Amino acid sequence: MQSVTSYCRHAAVVSALSLSAVLPAHAAEDVSLRISWLMNVQNAGYVMALEKGFYEEAGINLGIFPGGPNINSTAMVASGQNTFGTNDVSSILFGNAQGMDLVIVGACFQKNPAGVLSLAKTGIKEPKDLEGKTLAYTEGGPWTYTQAMLNAAGVDMDKVNKVVMAGNEVLMTGQVDAKTSFVVNEPVALQVQGYETATLVPADYGINAYAETIFTTADFAAANADLIKGFMTATAKGWDYAFSHQEEAVAAVLARNPELNPEQQKRQLALEEDFVKSADTAKNGLCSVETAKVADSYEILKTYGGLEGDLDIPAMVKTEFNVGQ
Known part of the structure; x- marks a missing residue:
């Protein structure tokens, strides 16, 4: 018969083993991500990293929160309401010029999707083709980068009829020949309605500007290097998984925002792969960032975007969190 002493020791061991089976070695860190707009496949990498447990493996308990017309991700992060945010690189640069103290820890869209959209029948295949045409624009990212592209391509801006208008309807009704656009979603919206489209992407003409830039x-950043490295590693794995399992990724995003058009989201995610993967990511890992490219964006924004003030770009860009480092 087992003695009372040995029984108690056995019970203590079983109890300890049982607890170790259900309790993590250490509590996960609560982290929040404020995306730049409403949930869509532009955020597929973060969603899949969460769904597949990549953030959990890194010791991160992540909450993803939407942006929107009245929610500025840079302000939310700068004020401490969220840990990380995503936005166009211009938003971080303008934020710091206004007194925010943000740093860039990654950039998931290596090519900025801001550009020019036209219907294929107009025959606009290169920037020079805009001469003699009517181009609709609104102030902001696409127009800033479009101006830089047109200048780099030697387009005579006096020969481009520029009008302030918005919406795909101005193309559909023939009011204009082309418009500034985000070329991973707006062309798809036209294509699902039966229109053939053409696009011009400033990144293809040497205009460097990241999108889906991740910042804190x-x-x-100074106090949480290991956490940030883990976050970026999980995010890169999430994007890789999303492109390898696109139907699953679209379904996961639709579950979070059922109002999205499934066909449009499917086509958009397929287009995004060319914007996320690059020669730089082959070397430095997905969502990597380079100081020189942010510096290029800074000069573009000072020339065409109205950015004022001096910024310390090397201090803002944290390449040490590149997954390939």
């Missing part, structure tokens, strides 16, 4: 505060 300088103070948080």
Whole structure:
């Protein structure tokens, strides 16, 4: 018969083993990500990293929160309401010019999807073809990068009829020949309605500007290097998984925003792969960032975007969090 002492020791061991089976070695860190707009496949990498447990493996308990017309991700992160945010690189640069203290820890869209959209029947295949045509624009990212592209391509801006208008309807009704656009979603919206489209992407003409830039505060980055490295590693794995399992990724995004058009989201995700993967990501990993490219964007924004003030770009860009480092 087992003695009372040995029984108690056995019970203690079983109890400890049982607890170790259900309790993590250490509590996961609560982290929040504020995306730049409403949930769609532009965020497929973060969604899949969450769905497949990549953030959990990195010791991160992540919450993903939508942006929107009245929610500025840079302001939310700068004020401490969210840990990380995503946005166009211009938003981080303008934010710091206005006194925010943000740092860039990654960039998931190596090519910025801001550009020019036209119907294929107009025959606009290169920037020079816009001479003699009517181009609709609104102030902001696409127009800033479009101006830089047209200048780089030697387009005579006096020969381009520029009008301030928005919406795909201005193309559909023939009011204009082309419009500034985000070329991973707006062309798809036309294509599902039966229109053939053509696009011009400034990144294809040497205009460097990241999108889906991931940022946090300088103070948080200084104190949480391991967490950020884990976050970026999980995010890169999420994007890789999303492109390898596109139907699953689209379904996961639709579950979070059922109002999206499934066919449009499917086509958009397929287009995004060319914007996320590059020669740089082959070397440095998905969502990597380079100081020189952010510096290029800074000069573009000072020339065409109205950015004022001096910024310390090397101090803002944290290449040490590149997954390939």
